[in-house]
Amino acid sequence: MNLKYLYYNDSSKEEWDKLLYKIKEANYRHSWGMINFYCKFMQDIDNRSFICLSDDNIPLAVVPIGITKKGNEYEFSFGGNLLASPAISVFHPS
Numbered sequence: 082m083n084l085k086y087l088y089y090n091d092s093s094k095e096e097w098d099k100l101l102y103k104i105k106e107a108n109y110r111h112s113w114g115m116i117n118f119y120c121k122f123m124q125d126i127d128n129r130s131f132i133c134l135s136d137d138n139i140p141l142a143v144v145p146i147g148i149t150k151k152g153n154e155y156e157f158s159f160g161g162n163l164l165a166s167p168a169i170s171v172f173h174p175s
Contacts, residue, residue: 082136089116089130100132100140103170110165111143123160125150142169 089097097113109115120128129146144167147159157164 084141085134085136085138087132087134089113089128092132097132100134101143103140104143104168106171107143107168108165111145111168116145116147116159119147119159119162123149123162126160128159140170142167 087096087100092113094113094117101107101111101113104111116128116130120126127148127150129148131144131146132140133142133144135141145159145165146157147164149156149158149160151161
């Protein structure tokens with residue numbers, strides 16, 4: 082299986098949330114709107130969030146990643162706010 086990635090900065094709200102809703106384990110903290118809120122509300126955030134997709138575009142995981150610059154140091158956060166844990170789809174054998 083080859084994995085594909087849809088990066089937050091390359092997606093629209095509609096595209097991101099449509100895929101996100103297919104990941105049962107995801108919640109509002111993974112949504113386009115919440116990530117956008119953190120990035121607009123805080124300064125110096127490098128948003129590297131992405132959705133991991135299978136070959137046939139089935140969303141496998143959503144991974145929110147923000148990198149905040151504080152002085153000369155960097156931390157994984159959205160402006161000091163904790164990152165949501167990655168939401169990974171659970172597939173049950175058919």
